[in-house]
Amino acid sequence: MVRETHRYFKFDWITIILFLLLVGFGWLNILSASHTGETIDYLDFNEPYGKQLMFVFLTFGLIILILSIDSKFYERFSSIIYIISMLSLVGLFVFGKNVNGATSWYAFGGMTLQPSEFAKAATALAVAKYVSDLNTDIKKFKDQIQTFILVVIPAILVLLQNDAGSTIVYAAFFFVLYREGLPKIYLVLGVVVVLLSVFSLKFGTIITSVVAGLVIFINHFFTKKRPHFFQPLLILMACIILSSGIKFFYQSALQPHQQDRISLWLRLEKDPVKLEKMKKTFAYNLNESEKAISSGGVSGKGFLQGTRTTGKFVPEQHTDYIFSTVGEEWGFFGSAMVVIVFVLLLIRILHLAELQKSQFSRMYGYAVASIIFMHFMINIGMVMGLIPTIGIPLPLFSYGGSGLWGFTILLFIFIKLDSNRINEW
């Protein structure tokens, strides 16, 4: 019995407390964003806040379940979990329910379930399992490709379901693999492609090429062991081709609404009439969300007192735009606290991951932190107008049972793995 009691103290309570803070505060904001009228019936399951309260209670059952399963289970059955999860994504093409243009839900009576929220945890397990295998060397190209396939399968599946936001989240695995020894060239390539894209769209191909050329040649002449003169020329050629390719991709491959979002984000549109029109159409959400956050001021208007929240000025406020409620009602202090709690949670997970004895646990921990980080960065960045509009929820905060459970599973499997580390000591 003594041993049993002891075990509970081996769970990382700091992570659990941060988790509870986010879920609790998230629910308060969902209540504020979704309640209508004067009376609040907490058990009204027709209202988002009522449903979410139920989801939160069910979450505790889920947590107990996850923590009571032996930690070896997750490693051992990771492939099976992955396959089941992928099948559930494939099944959507047959049985899926279309909501807002995305076919991402299974409907069971009144309930809906979004398998893509669980696929993240499954992919994290599978990748961790595959790479930590003694036969796998991430520095080898063949293994890189196989790992890449593991990540790309769910990414492509959710993309085909018109859920582009969730696809981008799978980029999180780059952090995991880089930590485990993925060659630096991928990081350099990734950064260069992103910078080139943004520069090309913002300043045009010519300016971008000139700047790229300058950087490459300055780098060339300051390098001590100079490679052959053709090498920088080739790199520059590649850059120019990439730069014009980006423009072409932007104009022909992207859908008009995606073009508009990027054009607004990079402030490409100068015509004030068109800008005003944008604010009334696709940029409406962003514009209202920024206004709501801004109107909160330093200390906010108070819980349930936000006029823009009460007036439902920000569409989808209880889901993707929940952070604007925090901004309006809790002001700068409240919003900054939410950001800080997220940062603390992420750093705590990273810290724990680094303490892991097994590569599997460490990789899994890294995957948890990376996935939550991607969501955090994209969601809050979007709501504040720092990055283009990409529809993904704020982890543990936004309304939605699948999302809450998906992140709970993701996080608590790691807490379980981590408690085992202490056990094995």
Place this chain on the structure above:
Amino acid sequence: MRKFLLFLSIILVGFIFILRLFYLQVYQSQDHDLFEDNAIRKVYDYPKRGFVYDRNGELLVANQPSYDVMFVPREVKPLDTLEFCSLLNINKEQFLEIYNKAYHYSPWLPSVFIPHLSKEDYAVLQEKMRKFEGFYIQKRSLRLYQTSIGANVLGDIGEVNNAIIEKQPYYKMGDLIGKQGVEASYEDILRGVKGIKFIQKDRFNRDLGPYKNGIYDTLPQPGKDITITIDAKLQEYGELLMKNKRGGIIAIEPSSGEILAMISAPSYNPNLLVGRNRSRNYSKMHYDTISKPLYDRSLLAQYPPGSPFKVLNALIGLQEKVVTTDDRFGCRMGYYLGSRRLTGCHSHYAPLSMNDGIAQSCNSYFANVYRRIIDKYDDPAEGMNVWSNHIKSFGLGNYLGYDLKIGSKGRIPDGNFYDKWYGKGRWVSTYNISNAIGQGEVEATPIQLANMAAAIGNRGYYYTPHIIKQIEGETIDINYTTPKHTTIDKENFEPVVHGMFDVYNKGTAASLQVPDIEICGKTGTAENFIKINGVKTQLTDHSIFVAFAPKDNPKIAIAIFVENGYWGSRFAGKIASLMIEKYLKGYITRTDLEDWILTHSLEDEYEKPYSGHSFGINKESTLQVIPLDESLRSKKEPNIKE
């Protein structure tokens, strides 16, 4: 190193987010103000605007309902535009223009489609309104002038402009405010305080209910009724007499400073500036730069006061002890300095003492008195200052301080004025001898001259003229009930008052006597000039008259200017006698005077400068005779009731 990539990314992103939050919420944000918050609809509840009564309790200004056709562009459903347009008397192009303009402004906000429907149009439209989705009728309150007179006194109300909104945040776009006259002066009292309701709305502009259960809402406070000092009957009579003439009349009750009548001719019906046709009528009158119906001649027009000004010089002469009532001065059809004639005069016996000087309005007499006043001091500038201060103590040369928003200062020169003009010590009293007879550099408005007459009638003091008699539940400004004393001693007034009495008795107004009323008056004739195509051209003199009656304890003091009416008793004197009789008796015995005024028009005279031909003035002035409208004549006998 590899393990720091994600760690640093997390820290960096967190830091950027907090900076962005700081920018949005601390740097860019303003304090939460309910009035600025466009998530809160502000619904105003406009109180009843106060009524205006005349001194006898006659209702002059009330309110009337008006109906605006409103619409929300997005809610308009396809409709039978032909029928709708014919109901509103517009064509389809106008319909589309109004619709598109409002849609462009905001598809979700209510806009005015047609303002101020008449009751008849409203009745017809109301039955069919349900056929036109998206349109509705909003009731508003407009002014209803129960009279066709006193437009310049009563004023009007109109929508506030941006300049007013910026200065006075009480007013919001579309609110009404008093623009002129009493409506402007007593705006705060008449308008009351509007109530406000804060309504929480959603992003489609739909109402969700009261914001915080209405704890910030307020109830409207109704405007208060006021009584003004105007005697509507006298005002109406004065406006009738001024038909076909231009000029201003002010009548004051000397014992209180209350303005009994305030007439500016030409005038207009105050109902022209109400409702749908307001802006059309307003611009029409605004751009009439020749007869200027919107220009209040009784308060704004500065004329050379002419001969009535002489009585002030007589008073100052006595006060400064430079002349006695018995000093006689000669007149050789003018005042001469050496062989140079400084001012002309008309034929009368000479030499004259003060009494006859006033009664005969002798220019030479007052030129002598004026020189004695100025030359009493070695420095003419000092003499000029003494003279100027005496004049100004009668309320001339500066704003009188009455409770209407417009006015002119007039002009009374002092020593400094001529020092600047000629140079210090380089002028003497003869340089500005015209001031002796109310010409030259002096100018005054009708209300200033009426106030001067009141001060003389009171023998040395006046009350600041005012238009407010009573405010429901309030007392009026103490400034209007405090006498202002002139610098002239009381005993010096009697000989001057007697001189003015003799103007009627045997002087220039002998033909204007009214049975049983002792009137003291003074005729005036003032030269005047305008520029035609840049050439200074003299026009027929202004006809001026100043009077008070009865001689002792006067009940009315009056000043009348009739532009280009030639000599004083020709137009102004007759009108003065008639108005005094009307006010004191209530009926007219001098019907000969009334008939003459009603049948003589100066319109042709006013046309002359704009005709483009050369024209003659004064003796060659034209007097247009118009047929008499019997219905306009006053009663000859007192009412039995009265």
